[in-house]
Amino acid sequence: MEIHQFFLTLFLILILARILGELFARLNIPSVLGELLAGVLLGASGFNFIQPNDVLKILAEIGIILLLFEVGLETDVQKLKNAGKKSFIVAILGVVFPFVFGVLASLYIFNFSFDIALFVGGTLTATSIGITLRVLKDIHQEQSNIAQIVIGAAVIDDIIGIILLVFIYDYSISKELSFGNTMSVTAMVLSFIIIAPIVAKVLSYLIHKFHGDTLVPGYMPTIIISLIMFFSYVSHAFGAPAILGSFVAGVALSRRFFLPFGSFLQTNEEMVQKVQTAMTPIIQIFTPIFFVMVGLSMDLTVIDFASGHFWIMSGVFILIAVLSKYLGAFFITQKCYQNNSLIGLSMIPRGEVGLIFAEMGRVNGILPNDIYAMLIFVIIVTTVIPPFLLKHYFKFECT
Amino acid sequence: MEIHQFFLTLFLILILARILGELFARLNIPSVLGELLAGVLLGASGFNFIQPNDVLKILAEIGIILLLFEVGLETDVQKLKNAGKKSFIVAILGVVFPFVFGVLASLYIFNFSFDIALFVGGTLTATSIGITLRVLKDIHQEQSNIAQIVIGAAVIDDIIGIILLVFIYDYSISKELSFGNTMSVTAMVLSFIIIAPIVAKVLSYLIHKFHGDTLVPGYMPTIIISLIMFFSYVSHAFGAPAILGSFVAGVALSRRFFLPFGSFLQTNEEMVQKVQTAMTPIIQIFTPIFFVMVGLSMDLTVIDFASGHFWIMSGVFILIAVLSKYLGAFFITQKCYQNNSLIGLSMIPRGEVGLIFAEMGRVNGILPNDIYAMLIFVIIVTTVIPPFLLKHYFKFECT
Numbered sequence: 164m165e166i167h168q169f170f171l172t173l174f175l176i177l178i179l180a181r182i183l184g185e186l187f188a189r190l191n192i193p194s195v196l197g198e199l200l201a202g203v204l205l206g207a208s209g210f211n212f213i214q215p216n217d218v219l220k221i222l223a224e225i226g227i228i229l230l231l232f233e234v235g236l237e238t239d240v241q242k243l244k245n246a247g248k249k250s251f252i253v254a255i256l257g258v259v260f261p262f263v264f265g266v267l268a269s270l271y272i273f274n275f276s277f278d279i280a281l282f283v284g285g286t287l288t289a290t291s292i293g294i295t296l297r298v299l300k301d302i303h304q305e306q307s308n309i310a311q312i313v314i315g316a317a318v319i320d321d322i323i324g325i326i327l328l329v330f331i332y333d334y335s336i337s338k339e340l341s342f343g344n345t346m347s348v349t350a351m352v353l354s355f356i357i358i359a360p361i362v363a364k365v366l367s368y369l370i371h372k373f374h375g376d377t378l379v380p381g382y383m384p385t386i387i388i389s390l391i392m393f394f395s396y397v398s399h400a401f402g403a404p405a406i407l408g409s410f411v412a413g414v415a416l417s418r419r420f421f422l423p424f425g426s427f428l429q430t431n432e433e434m435v436q437k438v439q440t441a442m443t444p445i446i447q448i449f450t451p452i453f454f455v456m457v458g459l460s461m462d463l464t465v466i467d468f469a470s471g472h473f474w475i476m477s478g479v480f481i482l483i484a485v486l487s488k489y490l491g492a493f494f495i496t497q498k499c500y501q502n503n504s505l506i507g508l509s510m511i512p513r514g515e516v517g518l519i520f521a522e523m524g525r526v527n528g529i530l531p532n533d534i535y536a537m538l539i540f541v542i543i544v545t546t547v548i549p550p551f552l553l554k555h556y557f558k559f560e561c562t
Numbered sequence: 563m564e565i566h567q568f569f570l571t572l573f574l575i576l577i578l579a580r581i582l583g584e585l586f587a588r589l590n591i592p593s594v595l596g597e598l599l600a601g602v603l604l605g606a607s608g609f610n611f612i613q614p615n616d617v618l619k620i621l622a623e624i625g626i627i628l629l630l631f632e633v634g635l636e637t638d639v640q641k642l643k644n645a646g647k648k649s650f651i652v653a654i655l656g657v658v659f660p661f662v663f664g665v666l667a668s669l670y671i672f673n674f675s676f677d678i679a680l681f682v683g684g685t686l687t688a689t690s691i692g693i694t695l696r697v698l699k700d701i702h703q704e705q706s707n708i709a710q711i712v713i714g715a716a717v718i719d720d721i722i723g724i725i726l727l728v729f730i731y732d733y734s735i736s737k738e739l740s741f742g743n744t745m746s747v748t749a750m751v752l753s754f755i756i757i758a759p760i761v762a763k764v765l766s767y768l769i770h771k772f773h774g775d776t777l778v779p780g781y782m783p784t785i786i787i788s789l790i791m792f793f794s795y796v797s798h799a800f801g802a803p804a805i806l807g808s809f810v811a812g813v814a815l816s817r818r819f820f821l822p823f824g825s826f827l828q829t830n831e832e833m834v835q836k837v838q839t840a841m842t843p844i845i846q847i848f849t850p851i852f853f854v855m856v857g858l859s860m861d862l863t864v865i866d867f868a869s870g871h872f873w874i875m876s877g878v879f880i881l882i883a884v885l886s887k888y889l890g891a892f893f894i895t896q897k898c899y900q901n902n903s904l905i906g907l908s909m910i911p912r913g914e915v916g917l918i919f920a921e922m923g924r925v926n927g928i929l930p931n932d933i934y935a936m937l938i939f940v941i942i943v944t945t946v947i948p949p950f951l952l953k954h955y956f957k958f959e960c961t
Contacts, residue, residue: 166623167798174791177784188777218617224565301778378587379700381846385576388847392573399566444840445847447780448787 180451193550195297202458226453229446231406235413242311249495250315256491261287264483282524291514292317298550313509321404348402355401363415383441457515465536476537499561511549517542579850592949594696601857625852628845630805634812641710648894649714655890657722660686663882680730681923690913691716697949712908720803747801754800762814782840856914864935875936898960910948916941
């Protein structure tokens with residue numbers, strides 16, 4: 164990509180995301196949908212000004228990683244722990260239901276081959292934490308009990324999603340259901356979850372210790388971004404999603420994360436403030452790029468809207484996609500059913516995670532074009548509808 | 563480039579730049595040289611961990627663009643105007659002397675062909691504003707009279723450099739000295755210089771007007787980065803360097819830039835503060851990437867240090883490179899000769915601009931390997947030595 168072309172691209176992304184985001188906010192529509200629309204308009208479905216490329220993909224990935232870091236930084240670990248069991252149930256059911264129903268519908272309603280059925284099921288298991296988080300942030304609910312359960316569940320979902328992807332990918336190549344590889348990935352991820360917070364906490368202590376002692380300006384942003392990049396990389400190296408790494412880095416720097424016997428490692432308020440001051444503008448620059456890129460990837464031109472078969476398939480799978488995630492939230496105890504309902508709604512957006520899964524199936528020659536197009540449409544619908552409902556129904560939360 | 567590989571790359575760049583920058587600062591060596599060394603160590607001359615690629619090149623370019631924006635933002639336009647004539651003389655002589663002496667030495671001492679002589683001369687005309695600016699910032703002299711002259715001269719130098727490149731490039735293809743293309747580029751650049759500040763000022767007034775009125779957080783960083791990207795792109799489209807665009811954007815937002823009859827467009831102090839708060843962490847993240855990338859591009863492995871011919875060529879051209887820039891500064895009136903000397907020293911670093919020129923000559927098959935290697939070495943020496951001298955002799959400035 165030519166550098167000057169990139170300047171124009173970045174200008175268009177940021178300015179259109181800002182204009183449509185603001186406009187939507189004024190119309191009482193979630194602003195994140197304005198940013199998605201900016202991507203749709205700039206991409207293949209719209210004026211085709213911008214094609215997704217490596218540079219934009221990397222900047223977008225930094226965007227979602229920074230978003231998870233920010234969430235981690237604001238997380239109350241005690242609340243997260245309390246939510247833990249519930250998050251786990253929601254996450255597991257949010258994988259099992261969509262996967263099982265997705266595979267069954269593929270096999271017995273539409274007679275897809277087993278390979279295709281596995282990929283369709285896999286795509287439906289995805290949860291896009293980015294979309295839901297942005298909506299929760301926009302309505303200032305990211306610290307609510309519901310948000311804690313949802314954030315925990317979405318992160319666990321991402322972990323299970325990656326393990327599932329390894330499993331399906333292995334099968335699609337070897338045609339054998341092998342558990343060896345899946346188990347070793349699982350073991351690696353679990354060891355990362357145990358070790359990473361301790362390492363992150365020690366590093367955040369060191370960051371705190373050396374800060375104030377520096378001669379070259381810019382210590383805070385460069386050292387924090389270094390930490391986030393390091394944890395994202397290591398998380399991926401352990402087979403876990405990169406966002407788990409940045410989330411852990413954020414939690415380690417948060418106000419209320421204490422290790423047993425580690426009280427000397429405690430983060431003070433001033434430090435957290437400095438991290439936030441340094442990181443906020445950087446996060447605000449990168450996150451719109453992420454949402455615009457999700458919109459860019461929603462390529463409506465692959466869809467043949469005139470096909471009756473398309474509408475039948477889409478209808479069935481949208482139903483499965485919505486209900487299978489929504490129902491999982493009713494297997495935990497909440498003060499009232501409205502809360503279960505809000506949790507269920509929050510889990511529905513498939514967003515970029517679903518797009519990646521579908522794209523992988525297409526590139527590997529497993530998903531034929533019509534089924535790929537159907538999945539893209541299902542992902543778009545499940546991504547766009549819940550933010551509306553969440554924004555307007557959150558006032559019915561029981562606290 | 564694999565995304566996760568990029569996380570590791572960015573981690574290594576930021577952390578090594580930070581560590582070596584801090585270490586050098588403690589040893590009373592300019593910290594920017596620590597960042598260059600980080601690049602040398604990570605690149606082909608060192609452990610070869612990182613190869614320059616499109617993503618890094620774009621991030622580095624954003625780094626230098628933001629650096630020039632920051633300088634623009636802090637610029638006192640009145641001072642810049644006062645310095646204008648002197649800047650112009652220093653810039654013109656800083657192009658004419660190195661070019662003429664470089665071409666003459668190429669032709670009559672080393673018997674290079676005319677094509678090669680033109681590219682060698684062209685490479686020697688470059689001035690890296692980045693290196694000098696960082697040194698001036700580190701010693702808190704970026705607002706001094708000397709700095710104003712140097713900044714003005716380096717920006718003008720970059721403009722002349724681009725026009726010269728068009729001229730030489732045309733010749734190397736058509737073998738005719740045509741002035742038509744050169745003149746039209748010059749006319750375009752001049753029209754940008756006249757129009758851009760007015761447009762930038764009007765836009766900065768609009769930015770100011772709509773600010774405070776937004777529902778989606780992150781207005782300041784996204785809108786300012788948009789403005790910078792837009793002006794960098796337009797500047798390039800007019801045939802001027804991208805950094806001229808970002809510099810103009812910065813000046814338009816600065817405290818002391820007034821248009822005739824435009825007092826209603828005045829920027830207030832609060833606005834400038836907000837711009838600085840939002841932009842500082844972003845600038846601090848991108849600029850080290852720029853300096854590390856310059857280090858990465860200094861590929862010492864191309865040089866055959868055992869060759870006597872190499873040392874003779876390098877010796878002669880280093881002498882020409884240093885003296886021809888240094889002398890230009892003595893054709894303007896300063897309070898004392900120390901000031902001329904400091905201005906001359908500031909103009910010597912060739913940095914990334916020289917590297918780009920040399921690389922272009924090599925890629926187009928004009929510069930043979932031995933002459934390319936010699937130029938790389940000349941650029942490295944002229945880039946590394948002046949920061950030391952500036953840091954230690956700035957105390958002799960007459961004010």
